[in-house]
Amino acid sequence: MQKTTQIKHLYDNNVLNICLDTLEKDKQALVFVNTKNSAEAEAERISKKIKPAEKEKQKLEELSQKALKTLDKPTKQCQRLALCFRHGVAFHHAGLHSQQRELVEDNFRNGMIKIICSTPSLALGINLPAFRVIIRDLKRFSGPRGMTWIPVLEFEQFCGRAGRPDFNDTFGEAICIAQSESEKENIIDNYIEGETEEILSKLAVEPILRTYVLSLIATDFANSKKTLMDFFKKTFYAHQFKDIQKLSEIIDRILNKLAEWEFISIKIDKLEATLLGARVSQLYLDPYTAHYLITCLKRAKDKLLRDISFLQMVSYTLELRPLLNVRVREYELVENKAAQYETSILSLEPSMFEPEYEEYIKSIKTALFFQEWINEKDDEILLEEFNVRPGESRAKLERADWLIYASQELSRLIKLHGLISELAKIRLRLKYGAKEELLPLLKLKSVGRTRARKLFNNKIKTIEDVKNVDFTQLSQLIGRATSLSIKKQVGQDLREEKVVVKKGTRKGQTSLKKYDKKKKEKSK
DNA sequence: AAGCGAATTATGTAGACAGCATGTC
DNA sequence: CTACATAATTCGCTT
Numbered sequence: 001m002q003k004t005t006q007i008k009h010l011y012d013n014n015v016l017n018i019c020l021d022t023l024e025k026d027k028q029a030l031v032f033v034n035t036k037n038s039a040e041a042e043a044e045r046i047s048k049k050i051k052p053a054e055k056e057k058q059k060l061e062e063l064s065q066k067a068l069k070t071l072d073k074p075t076k077q078c079q080r081l082a083l084c085f086r087h088g089v090a091f092h093h094a095g096l097h098s099q100q101r102e103l104v105e106d107n108f109r110n111g112m113i114k115i116i117c118s119t120p121s122l123a124l125g126i127n128l129p130a131f132r133v134i135i136r137d138l139k140r141f142s143g144p145r146g147m148t149w150i151p152v153l154e155f156e157q158f159c160g161r162a163g164r165p166d167f168n169d170t171f172g173e174a175i176c177i178a179q180s181e182s183e184k185e186n187i188i189d190n191y192i193e194g195e196t197e198e199i200l201s202k203l204a205v206e207p208i209l210r211t212y213v214l215s216l217i218a219t220d221f222a223n224s225k226k227t228l229m230d231f232f233k234k235t236f237y238a239h240q241f242k243d244i245q246k247l248s249e250i251i252d253r254i255l256n257k258l259a260e261w262e263f264i265s266i267k268i269d270k271l272e273a274t275l276l277g278a279r280v281s282q283l284y285l286d287p288y289t290a291h292y293l294i295t296c297l298k299r300a301k302d303k304l305l306r307d308i309s310f311l312q313m314v315s316y317t318l319e320l321r322p323l324l325n326v327r328v329r330e331y332e333l334v335e336n337k338a339a340q341y342e343t344s345i346l347s348l349e350p351s352m353f354e355p356e357y358e359e360y361i362k363s364i365k366t367a368l369f370f371q372e373w374i375n376e377k378d379d380e381i382l383l384e385e386f387n388v389r390p391g392e393s394r395a396k397l398e399r400a401d402w403l404i405y406a407s408q409e410l411s412r413l414i415k416l417h418g419l420i421s422e423l424a425k426i427r428l429r430l431k432y433g434a435k436e437e438l439l440p441l442l443k444l445k446s447v448g449r450t451r452a453r454k455l456f457n458n459k460i461k462t463i464e465d466v467k468n469v470d471f472t473q474l475s476q477l478i479g480r481a482t483s484l485s486i487k488k489q490v491g492q493d494l495r496e497e498k499v500v501v502k503k504g505t506r507k508g509q510t511s512l513k514k515y516d517k518k519k520k521e522k523s524k
Numbered sequence: 525a526a527g528c529g530a531a532t533t534a535t536g537t538a539g540a541c542a543g544c545a546t547g548t549c
Numbered sequence: 550c551t552a553c554a555t556a557a558t559t560c561g562c563t564t
Contacts, residue, residue: 037562038528040529094564139527145525147525322563
């Protein structure tokens with residue numbers, strides 16, 4: 001065991017004190033906290049007390065600028081990260097844009113960043129060791145149970161990040177922060193001397209079990225109740241579950257549902273997947289969700305279809321949860337929107353007194369969030385209005401895209417061909433975050449919603465317009481390199497005729513001009 | 525079987541300004 | 550009285 005380390009008590013914040021001590025030792029630290037907000041706040045607090053070394057200032061400033069330039073328009077989060085970067089500090093969580101996440105990780109590895117305040121997301125999967133690990137929060141909010149102690153396994157994950165053998169660390173330190181003497185004893189008993197809890201099988205969750213049963217039938221691994229049971233008896237789940245009778249009942253229930261939803265047929269104990277069931281399994285959809293989507297799609301013919309129809313449809317699935325929170329003061333507003341769009345909503349509205357109603361209202365808000373995105377609102381507005389960070393909106397959009405794609409496939413199978421093109425449109429719009437009018441332009445490579453909008457606003461609205469527009473004018477709008485590329489895509493290769501391309505130049509014409517100007521001014 | 529951080533609201537403080545009293549011509 | 554700073558309180562969110 002190590003001898004007790006004395007840390008100078010400079011501030012009334014032990015995490016900060018330990019961080020400062022770590023810097024004195026010329027080492028790095030990871031701080032684990034339980035929420036994204038805390039990670040940002042703690043990082044900011046620490047950064048305010050750190051003065052970076054003179055020789056590192058410039059590089060940190062560059063880094064800071066990179067954080068601001070990740071998005072077209074920096075969000076509050078970007079500015080916060082940039083502020084921390086200037087002091088060699090960063091925060092890390094799932095809400096961070098992937099490019100910024102990379103910036104944080106890379107620059108911690110190369111030593112520019114000394115302290116990262118992070119949510120547990122960093123301990124899971126990403127290998128980013130530090131000399132010191134500071135575990136500020138050992139409790140985390142968990143559903144109806146309030147603040148609960150984190151699993152011992154997770155504590156060990158945190159500790160496992162301590163020590164960098166590649167930096168010749170022969171040891172690492174993991175430090176827990178206790179609020180009181182009694183909590184200190186608790187921590188020692190539970191975590192340091194405690195036993196790791198049993199690992200629970202993921203199969204125990206019903207949606208996963210459902211998906212599995214269908215998949216086993218669809219792939220012909222099991223074609224009867226008996227073979228199905230034989231398979232599950234061998235799994236870890238059954239081993240834990242022990243009560244085979246109960247498991248059998250659950251499987252029976254699932255089989256009945258699958259048959260009712262027409263994903264399988266049951267003929268004298270012969271199980272067979274239907275065409276639809278096989279596709280559901282291929283799409284890796286939870287059969288429950290697949291059935292829900294199908295009922296919504298069938299309802300579409302009686303509804304006034306709008307963007308919100310499909311957006312709400314996917315928002316109301318289990319796959320998109322947790323949904324966006326509806327604040328008290330906006331509750332009424334969202335309810336009004338729900339009423340306003342009533343004729344367009346494809347899912348059934350639960351009664352106001354059912355517990356599901358809350359989720360329904362949340363699904364409306366989530367749909368409104370997607371709607372803003374496909375109406376070209378940027379990350380900053382999404383963060384301000386919906387409190388969704390860039391990293392999180394990406395994750396949500398990806399799930400929505402997958403479900404819309406699945407809906408498209410399902411429409412084909414249940415012969416609702418009229419919906420396919422509508423779904424395809426929404427899908428593209430989700431991908432690019434653009435209004436429908438931009439879709440023709442978005443077919444071009446290296447044209448995203450920003451460039452497409454610029455072109456559109458300058459009366460270049462279709463591929464035909466792109467063909468006809470003068471190259472110089474196009475260059476002025478979106479830069480020469482891009483113009484060359486898209487002109488080529490519409491069948492006009494101008495590379496050798498009119499334009500000379502400078503070798504090694506990757507930036508657009510405008511930035512080159514500016515650079516030249518500055519040079520000239522200096523030489524005068 | 526909560527607790528943090530942010531937002532909002534209350535409270536405190538200093539300085540600007542106008543009105544009034546007083547003094548001088 | 551107003552404008553601003555600071556303290557106290559409430560609000561919202563958590564994976």
